Amino acid sequence: MNYPPGMRALVYTAPNRVEMEDRSHPVAAPGEVEVAIDLAGICGSDISGFLGHSAPRKPPLVLGHELVGRLNDGRRVVANPLISCGGCQACLSGAQNLCSTWRLLGMDQTSGTFAEFVALPATQIYEIPDSLDASRAILTEPLANVVHLFRLLAPAPFFRLAIVGGGTMGALALLTAQRIGARQVLVADVNDQRLSSLRQLGASYAVNTGNTAGVAQAKELAGAGFDIVIDASGSGPARQMAFDLCRPGGQVLLLGMGQQRSEIDFVTSIRKEHHVVMSFAYTPVDFERALNLLITGDVQLDAYTTKLKIEEGQQAFEMITQRPGSTLKVVLGLN
Numbered sequence: 001m002n003y004p005p006g007m008r009a010l011v012y013t014a015p016n017r018v019e020m021e022d023r024s025h026p027v028a029a030p031g032e033v034e035v036a037i038d039l040a041g042i043c044g045s046d047i048s049g050f051l052g053h054s055a056p057r058k059p060p061l062v063l064g065h066e067l068v069g070r071l072n073d074g075r076r077v078v079a080n081p082l083i084s085c086g087g088c089q090a091c092l093s094g095a096q097n098l099c100s101t102w103r104l105l106g107m108d109q110t111s112g113t114f115a116e117f118v119a120l121p122a123t124q125i126y127e128i129p130d131s132l133d134a135s136r137a138i139l140t141e142p143l144a145n146v147v148h149l150f151r152l153l154a155p156a157p158f159f160r161l162a163i164v165g166g167g168t169m170g171a172l173a174l175l176t177a178q179r180i181g182a183r184q185v186l187v188a189d190v191n192d193q194r195l196s197s198l199r200q201l202g203a204s205y206a207v208n209t210g211n212t213a214g215v216a217q218a219k220e221l222a223g224a225g226f227d228i229v230i231d232a233s234g235s236g237p238a239r240q241m242a243f244d245l246c247r248p249g250g251q252v253l254l255l256g257m258g259q260q261r262s263e264i265d266f267v268t269s270i271r272k273e274h275h276v277v278m279s280f281a282y283t284p285v286d287f288e289r290a291l292n293l294l295i296t297g298d299v300q301l302d303a304y305t306t307k308l309k310i311e312e313g314q315q316a317f318e319m320i321t322q323r324p325g326s327t328l329k330v331v332l333g334l335n
């Protein structure tokens with residue numbers, strides 16, 4: 001097969017800087033397939049990379065792990081970008097997210113999806129129906145994280161939930177919680193426009209906890225505390241707030257990776273017997289369930305998704321880091 005000499009790629013070249021470059025076309029190894037990318041999503045971890053906060057993302061690197069694209073035969077696909085070995089103890093037990101040698105597109109030495117083409121193992125690929133719009137399908141990977149965390153939590157019926165951090169993950173957690181029987185959902189964030197998006201998406205309460213009055217309001221609404229609190233932010237204060245809003249005997253789920261280390265008032269939580277659950281990524285089972293939720297239309301963020309061209313990558317990153325407005329997801333189009 002004759003490959004074109006190169007491909008367009010958006011390369012992370014320095015903190016706060018991404019630039020279009022000509023990169024060599026990937027070569028599919030045995031067992032791999034090549035995907036021509038139509039749409040790539042910007043994820044929180046790409047944002048940490050862009051800001052220079054992610055140790056495994058060093059320039060120069062093509063970031064990105066979310067994709068909707070086409071195989072050589074034209075079939076439309078999404079791909080699970082978390083590549084596991086399939087043979088270690090974790091993989092054999094069905095916990096591929098804990099594989100001893102996992103790698104992710106757009107991290108370490110593995111080139112990402114902010115490019116025209118990517119090659120990855122055929123086992124990572126999921127075909128999607130024509131009825132599923134690319135701007136919805138791009139949510140498969142972030143939604144897989146949410147499916148996974150609710151599987152770990154296994155909430156009891158009619159649970160009361162609080163979500164700290166109203167970005168993509170917080171919004172998807174809200175929509176998923178509504179489908180699995182949450183009685184009430186409070187979302188806490190520090191951005192008013194985002195909070196109004198989350199209110200429109202059905203949050204029972206959306207509170208700006210960027211000031212002391214807001215924090216007091218969230219605590220008042222918590223009453224004796226929420227059954228489950230998800231930290232979808234990962235900043236130190238957000239993590240502590242997750243514990244503060246949780247009822248005695250309730251579950252605190254830590255998802256956000258904003259800060260590598262932060263302090264928690266452990267003694268107060270010990271006295272409340274908080275159950276701490278940490279959630280990382282997803283397994284192939286979660287990925288497939290997430291895709292099904294998008295195919296059936298149970299979950300979508302259509303009105304809150306902003307699409308830019310890959311050439312506008314710098315602008316897209318600046319927008320999502322500095323002035324996200326009501327946008328909950330930014331995606332990059334390759335054509």
Ligand SMILES: [Zn+2]
Binds near residue numbers: 043044066141142
């Ligand atoms: Zn992602």
Ligand SMILES: [Zn+2]
Binds near residue numbers: 091092098
């Ligand atoms: Zn493994």
